[in-house]
Amino acid sequence: MNYNFKETMSKPERLAPGHRMCAGCGGTIAVRNVLRGLHEGDKAVIGNATGCLEVSTFTYPYTAWEDSYIHNAFENAGATLSGVEGAYKALRRKGKLDETYKFITFGGDGGTYDIGFQSLSGAMERNTDMVYVCYDNGAYMNTGIQRSSATPMYADTTTTPVGSESNGKPQNRKDLAAIIAAHDIPYVAQTTFVQNFKDLHVKSEKAIYTPGAAFLNIMAPCPRGWRYNTPDIMEICKLGVETCYWPLFEVVDGKWILNYEPKKKLPIEDFLKPQGRFKHLFKKGNEYLIEEFQKEVDRRWEELQFRCSR
Amino acid sequence: MAKRDRLSGNEAVAIALRQINPDVFPAFPITPSTEIPQYFASFVANGQVDTEFIPVESEHSSMSAAIGASAAGARSLTATSSCGLAYMWEELYIAASNRLPLALALVNRALSGPININCDHSDSMGARDSGWIQIYAENNQEAYDNMVQAYRISEHQDVRLPIMICQDGFITSHAVENIELLEDDEVKNFVGEYRPENYLLNPECPMAVGPYSITDYYMEAKRNQAEGMKHVEQVVLDVAEEFAKVSGREYGLFEEYCMDDAEVAVVMIGSAAGTTKDAIDKLRAEGKKVGLLKIRLFRPFPADAIAKALSNVKAVAIMDRAEGYTNHGGPLGADVMSALFRARSQALAVNYIYGLGGRDVRVEDMESIFATLEQIVKNNDAGETYRYLGIRE
Amino acid sequence: MATDITKLGVKATWRELTEGMVIAGVGTSKDFNTGEWSTEKPVFIEGKCKQCLLCVPVCPDSSIPVKDGKRMAFDYDHCKGCGICVKSCPFGAITMEGVE
Numbered sequence: 068m069n070y071n072f073k074e075t076m077s078k079p080e081r082l083a084p085g086h087r088m089c090a091g092c093g094g095t096i097a098v099r100n101v102l103r104g105l106h107e108g109d110k111a112v113i114g115n116a117t118g119c120l121e122v123s124t125f126t127y128p129y130t131a132w133e134d135s136y137i138h139n140a141f142e143n144a145g146a147t148l149s150g151v152e153g154a155y156k157a158l159r160r161k162g163k164l165d166e167t168y169k170f171i172t173f174g175g176d177g178g179t180y181d182i183g184f185q186s187l188s189g190a191m192e193r194n195t196d197m198v199y200v201c202y203d204n205g206a207y208m209n210t211g212i213q214r215s216s217a218t219p220m221y222a223d224t225t226t227t228p229v230g231s232e233s234n235g236k237p238q239n240r241k242d243l244a245a246i247i248a249a250h251d252i253p254y255v256a257q258t259t260f261v262q263n264f265k266d267l268h269v270k271s272e273k274a275i276y277t278p279g280a281a282f283l284n285i286m287a288p289c290p291r292g293w294r295y296n297t298p299d300i301m302e303i304c305k306l307g308v309e310t311c312y313w314p315l316f317e318v319v320d321g322k323w324i325l326n327y328e329p330k331k332k333l334p335i336e337d338f339l340k341p342q343g344r345f346k347h348l349f350k351k352g353n354e355y356l357i358e359e360f361q362k363e364v365d366r367r368w369e370e371l372q373f374r375c376s377r
Numbered sequence: 378m379a380k381r382d383r384l385s386g387n388e389a390v391a392i393a394l395r396q397i398n399p400d401v402f403p404a405f406p407i408t409p410s411t412e413i414p415q416y417f418a419s420f421v422a423n424g425q426v427d428t429e430f431i432p433v434e435s436e437h438s439s440m441s442a443a444i445g446a447s448a449a450g451a452r453s454l455t456a457t458s459s460c461g462l463a464y465m466w467e468e469l470y471i472a473a474s475n476r477l478p479l480a481l482a483l484v485n486r487a488l489s490g491p492i493n494i495n496c497d498h499s500d501s502m503g504a505r506d507s508g509w510i511q512i513y514a515e516n517n518q519e520a521y522d523n524m525v526q527a528y529r530i531s532e533h534q535d536v537r538l539p540i541m542i543c544q545d546g547f548i549t550s551h552a553v554e555n556i557e558l559l560e561d562d563e564v565k566n567f568v569g570e571y572r573p574e575n576y577l578l579n580p581e582c583p584m585a586v587g588p589y590s591i592t593d594y595y596m597e598a599k600r601n602q603a604e605g606m607k608h609v610e611q612v613v614l615d616v617a618e619e620f621a622k623v624s625g626r627e628y629g630l631f632e633e634y635c636m637d638d639a640e641v642a643v644v645m646i647g648s649a650a651g652t653t654k655d656a657i658d659k660l661r662a663e664g665k666k667v668g669l670l671k672i673r674l675f676r677p678f679p680a681d682a683i684a685k686a687l688s689n690v691k692a693v694a695i696m697d698r699a700e701g702y703t704n705h706g707g708p709l710g711a712d713v714m715s716a717l718f719r720a721r722s723q724a725l726a727v728n729y730i731y732g733l734g735g736r737d738v739r740v741e742d743m744e745s746i747f748a749t750l751e752q753i754v755k756n757n758d759a760g761e762t763y764r765y766l767g768i769r770e
Numbered sequence: 771m772a773t774d775i776t777k778l779g780v781k782a783t784w785r786e787l788t789e790g791m792v793i794a795g796v797g798t799s800k801d802f803n804t805g806e807w808s809t810e811k812p813v814f815i816e817g818k819c820k821q822c823l824l825c826v827p828v829c830p831d832s833s834i835p836v837k838d839g840k841r842m843a844f845d846y847d848h849c850k851g852c853g854i855c856v857k858s859c860p861f862g863a864i865t866m867e868g869v870e
Contacts, residue, residue, distance in 0.1 A: 076823040077839050084832040084848030085799030090808060091852030095830040103827075112449065112577045124799070127588035127791055128778040131799035135577040137448050138587035139441055140467055146438035149431055150403060150445025150453065155578060157400040157429040157451055166580040186441065189434030264827045290852075298853035298869045301828060476790030537789065575794045582772055585793045593780035598791050600784035 075103050075268050079133070081111075086131035087123040091297035093260070093287035094120050097202040098173055100264050101283065102134075104271025110134065111169045112155075114148040116178025117141035119209040120202070142182040144172045145190030148197050169275050170197035176217035177207040180243050191250040191280045198274040198281045201243065204289035212292040216241040219312075220363060221356055222344045224292075229347045234356055239363055244284045248318040252280040255318040259286035260304040266315055266326060273317075286313045294343025306338040311368040316375065325375035332368075335361045379557045379624070386517040386549035389556055390456075390482050390542070391416035393524035395426055396564035399480075400451035400571075403431035403442035407461040408494045409546040410484035414456055436461035440468035440481075447477040448586045450576030452528060454479055458546060459486035462500045466507075472539040473508025474602055475586055478531035479539050481509070482524065485647065485698075486546040487734040495735020496546040498646060502699040502708045508602060510540040510609055511676040515632075515650045517554045519673075520544040522626055525559065528568050529616040535608035541676075545648040547735065559624060567623055606677045613674055630679040632671040633686055635661060639668025641750035642687060644713050645696035646672045649731070649738040656743035667747045678712050684720030692725040692750040692759070693717075696766070698732045706730065706763045725759040731766035742767055775801060800848075804831065808851035810867055814844055818863035825855040825864060 081102035088095045098120065105111055111134040115121045121138045124131040139147040148170050158164040174183055179201040187199055206224050207213040213226040220239050223229045227236040248255045254277040256270040267285065274281035286307055290297040307313035310333045315326040336357055339345040348356050384392070391413050394402070404414035414430075421430045429446075433439045439455040446453035457465065462483060472479060488499040501511060510530060514520040523542045531540035544550055559567070575584045590598055610630060617628040632650075635657050636642060643653055650671040660667045670686055687693055695714070697707025705711070710728030717724055729746065732738050746766065753759050772795030773788055788794075823841055826834050833849040835842040853869035 073823055073839055076826045077836050080832050080835070082832055083797035083799050084845055085802040085804055086831075087802075087804065088830060090830070090850035091854055092830045095832075096828060096854075099830075099832060100827050110580065110583075114445070121587075122589040125585050125588045125793075126799075126802075127590045127594055128773065128775040128788070128793050129799040129802045130585035130588070130793050130796065132585055133583075133796045135579075135583040135796075136585040136587075137445060137577060139444055139471060143437060143441035143468070146403075146433060146441035147445035149433065149438070150401060150442030150447075151449040151577060153401040153403065153429040153431050153442065154446040154449035154451035154453070157427070157446075158449075158578060160427050160429075161400070164578055164580075166578075168578060185434060186438050189438055192434070193431070260828070263824055298857045300854055301858060474790065475792070574789075575792050582794050583796050585796070586790065588791050588793070590791060591780075594782075594787065594791075597782065597784035597787050601787045601789065604784075605789075 070265060070269050072263060072265065078103050078107055081105065081133045083131045083133055085129060087126060088119060089291060091290045091300060093204060093289060093300055094175070094202045096260060097200070097285045097287040100267050101171065101200050101271040103268055104275045105169060109169055110166055111171055112137065112151050114144050114151065114170070114172035116144035116174035116183050118175040118178055120173055120175065122209065141178055143186045144174045144178055144183055145186040145199060148172045149190045149193065149195045152195050152197055171275065172197060172199045174199070174201055175208065176201060176203045176205060176215045180217045180241055181215050188250065191247055191252050191282060194252060194279045196279055198283060200283045200285060202285050202287040204287050204292060205240070206292050208289045208292045217243065220360060221348055223347060224344070234347065234353070242367070244282070247282040251321060252282065253277050253320055254281040257284045257314065257316055259307060259313055260301055261308050270317065292344065295341045299341060303341060306333065309333045310335050310338040310364065312338050312364055314368065314371055316371060323374040323377070325372065335364050379559065382556050382558055383553050384517060384556050385551050385553050386520045386544045387412035387484065387551065388416060389517045389521035390524050390544070392558060393521050393564065394454070395420045396559070396561050397528065397568050398426045399428050399454055401429045401431065401443065401446035401453040402455065403433045403439040403446070404455050405433050405436045405439045405461065407436065407458045409486055409550045410456045410458040410461070410482065412550070413482050436464040437468065440465040440472065443479050444468060444472050444475065444477055447479040448475060448577050450573050450578045452571040454481060456482035456484070458484045459488055459500045462504060463488060466504070469504050469507035469509060474598070476537040476602065476605060477539055478528065478537050480527045480531060481539065481541045483541050483543045484546045484550045485543055493734040496548050497733045497735070498698040499700065501541060501543050504541070505676055505708060508538065509676060510538055512540065512542055512674055513646045513672060514544045514549060515648055515671060517549055518556050520549060521556060521558065522620065522624065522628065525564055525567065526616050526620050528571070530609065530612050532571060533608070533612045536605050536612050538605045538609070548648040563623055567620065609677050610674065610679055628673060630674045630682055631686070632673060634669040634671065636668040636670060636686060638666050639690055640666040641692045641747060641754060642668040642670055642690045643694050643696060643743065643746060644670045644672065644709065646675060646709060647698060649696065649698070652738050652740055653743045655740045656747065659740065660744065660747055665747065672709070680712065680716035680719065683713060684716045684722060687717065687722065687724060688720070690724050692753045694746050694750055695726060695728045697728060697730050700730055700733070704763065725753050727753065727759050727762045727764055729764050729766045736767065803847050804850055805847040810851045811846055811849055812844060812851070812853065812855055812864045812866045815863045815865065818861050820861055822860065824860065825858045828854045828858045830854070
């Protein structure tokens, strides 16, 4: 696949301005750039689970979408697009439609990892010809920063608040990309906003144009929930990758491929430090929490390296 | 040319669907509706339809996918019962508020708990305020005929609302009865092509569906939706008239059985109406002026027409195959009594809860109801208006 | 036919709303001004710009239009002043108060 950054950025914008996502939102950065994976002239239907993205991009009568768009509910974005894709197949078969359409669904980690997991799993298992994109900001941000199964350990959220008896979320995050890969679908990838978006653009195009089900997990920081300095989003993403907290990988037809290995893996503190949700970890006496966090990052990174070495 | 056959209600509905050849059918099995997608899957497997059949992982997803397909521009439907319908709950409202004319073949079954697989109407009665059209059948012939008429009603440009075609679990869905089927071509021509105005897969004009609505719009949106419902009664009658021309079978908003001179009457929904007709035949032979009003269209509720049909009745028993837990009776009772009140009816009305979880309703049971009504007329007092039929005390 | 959203202001009557609340057409949000959400805006110093376009993908608000391979002026009707683009520019061609 030939990739050209300038050409990619010159494609027509498919997420119009005027949506009401917060200033500095990572979610819309993810969406805009995923949609650049579509070839010019190809039509698409976009699905969306309830969440920030939905309430902010289609607030009646204002749609920010430049393609057909459907929001149904919180937990059923996978099934809803299954129905749309089913309609496409049926209408084509019956000779009622000639055009080519692509099907892309966006959900936050709440709609994807948690409440929408069954619907997603079903759509993936049926190998529905669609891309499910999770913009993972690691909490239920729309309802006010409650923990999700994507929330990293020790994060301070409104349902795992830090207190005298609490260090934030007690559990590790779910490894959703691996779970979706276990569905044996043709394409799974994890990415974020690094390398001038080449990784994200290339993976989006691959995901969209791979026949059958594809899943993209995109770390999309939320300045309000993560409490970092809003303009620093790109640095946060870079640190996520350089600390191996958020590795870049693909699973193509069952084959695990590591896309990037940091020359020098940075300590996890570098990723945690700029984020207010981890502020308590840097209090004196809490060093062991960071050690625990580091251990989990190391364990997962080794596991990933092992998977990719086979 | 009509074809005579012997079919269960499920098979009859499945055959109607084969003849309709819808575009998308997502489904998840649940007793006693399971046979409908099963029969349909075999039609797909044998190339008798070119429908996209999507075997999803839950009822929530079957309704979600049916909504997606309908919004995309396809004629879609699903089938379910009981807890399956309950699991779809929020989606029912979304289908209706999006004004999507999809169909649901509902085989009525008691809701849990305790878990029970047999017939009552607690499932669909709970969905009565969801914005769906609800049409009920007494037997397999009506289930088939209602399914054939479904899309003509739901897709009508003045309506555009989802439609639930209900039949009684096991009693209708599994019992094999004689039936008259229309020819495939007759159904195809009657139902016609689906031509949505706005849809996702319209290459000429993309569409956005499912917005967030701020308070400024929400109430107006609901009122706009209610307008579709207002047109349903007339469309149901018009479609029935056209259907009668093809089939020779006549339908209305409800069926009146021996109502012309009836002094006491029963109002009910579904298969037990057949039992009630037998009781009426017996009592009529004894010279008793008894009658039945069998509801076909329950949502929207044809209150004026029902009150008019009951205008000469002295006492009426409204039979609910679902509890309402209002301490006053069930949902049909509430609707009929409110219709009578609005019409300033002087009829004495009682509301019975009956047949829950598949409890059998016998001819004698219905005779006892008519006897009670006669007594009520004699006493000029309805007595306890909230009653259970055949409960062990 | 695309919906004319100018008729769908908050005072629209129930008859005026679109059936099923669908909007036929795309990109109607452009009519909604989010530029007024903040007073601080990035400033584009065209002379320093090398047209690398690195600022384009980082904008959450699609407010850096591209034409013929070149970035245009900021869309201040929609820019919310988040400051991410300032940080993305390797050439110091975007400045904004408070963002280094």
